[in-house]
Amino acid sequence: MTTNKINGRTRLVGLLGTPIKQTKSPHMHNSAFQYLDLDYAYLAFEVGNEALKQALDGLKVLNAAGCNVTMPNKQTVLPLLDELSQEAKLIGSVNTVLNDSGKLIGYNTDGRGFVKNLEENGVKVKGKKFLVAGAGGAGRAVAIQLAIDGAAEIFLIDVNDDLAKEVCGTINNNIETCKATPAKFGEFDLKEKLKAVDVLVNCTPLGMYPNEDKSIVDSADMLYPELIVADIVYSPLKTKLLSMAEEAGCKTVTGIGMMIWQGALAFKIWTGVDMPVDYIKDIILGSK
Known part of the structure; x- marks a missing residue:
């Protein structure tokens, strides 16, 4: 140097x-x-x-x-x-x-950066089912890149279901190997849906300043040990979601690697x- x-x-x-x-x-x-x-x-x-x-x-x-x-x-x-x-x-x-x-x-490079971070942490995308929370700029990039890289299914949730529908339409119309389904926050049983996926990804600002005390899940009881939990928030490094995921015995992936x-x-x-x-x-x- x-x-x-x-x-x-x-x-x-x-x-x-x-x-x-x-x-x-x-x-x-x-x-x-x-x-x-x-x-x-x-x-x-x-x-x-x-x-x-x-x-x-x-x-x-x-x-x-x-x-x-x-x-x-x-x-x-x-x-x-x-x-x-x-x-x-x-x-x-x-x-x-x-x-x-x-x-x-x-x-x-946002979506690919997220996938590289998963891979670096031993998480393979191909064939897996993902629940992605947040369909805004980062969530859109992450969801579409996951589909490009071989995810089998993506369940995309957002407070704006029109946004989620638009992103899922892009995936379903362009990437035949992945099925994308949109939903609106609060209009389905999140705990039950998490049992049907392999990886939970937070692409919302929840957990980031000034929302450090907030999370997309209410408690660690909603998670299960086989679930992989990833957050794109990197400040703080360990968000409330990741803390609850650790408590539930989940493998966790912080956001610093994506950045x-x-x-x-x-x-x-x-x-x-x-x-x-x-x-x-x-x-x-x-x-x-």
Whole structure:
């Protein structure tokens, strides 16, 4: 590892979104660039919908390697790009942009980052049945990626059942190997439904600040030891849901891996090099 020194050959990578002051992305990517002695620098830019086109044009003019796109720009960016990956087309949003000699290509690494986190924790997607709570941006990406990667069945629940229906329609119309069923929170017996699935995934803000004391399940009694419970919330690392899952004897998967893996996949798109994931995990968790 060498000290990262910006010079005349350093290529820019950016984050376009608002608000972005709390993001961990610059720390994560710049630590990886420095560790691997790569000539890149990652900066966060406060950019909303109204200035997004100008920001992307600026990245092209500056020959930036690309950028991450976060709220509120993940869907607004779609018509501004020249090409979309298969996942980005199905998911309908982009979180990573590659500048390929002036051609902007959009990717979505959120769902794949979640799947990589499952795999890293010994959970195989193929053939399994999932209950995914939350059909918003993250839930949509996770559910569609699970279907792409071989999930047998997905039960998608949300307080907005129209949102869940739309995501399930996308899955059922495009991925023949997976059956997706929508439902509205509170209109079915969650405890009984959990007995019919292999993995429970929380893609809602419940458990994250300022909702740390909330969970999609009311008590550990609703869970059973054979169930795998995953949360995409990573702050706090152990959410109320995961605490109850541990109490019930379930295997648990925290959200920190998804955050790191979605970044690692973007890192590979820009640089062609694998991010040192274990090192970055230590950095993010504060042990280095």
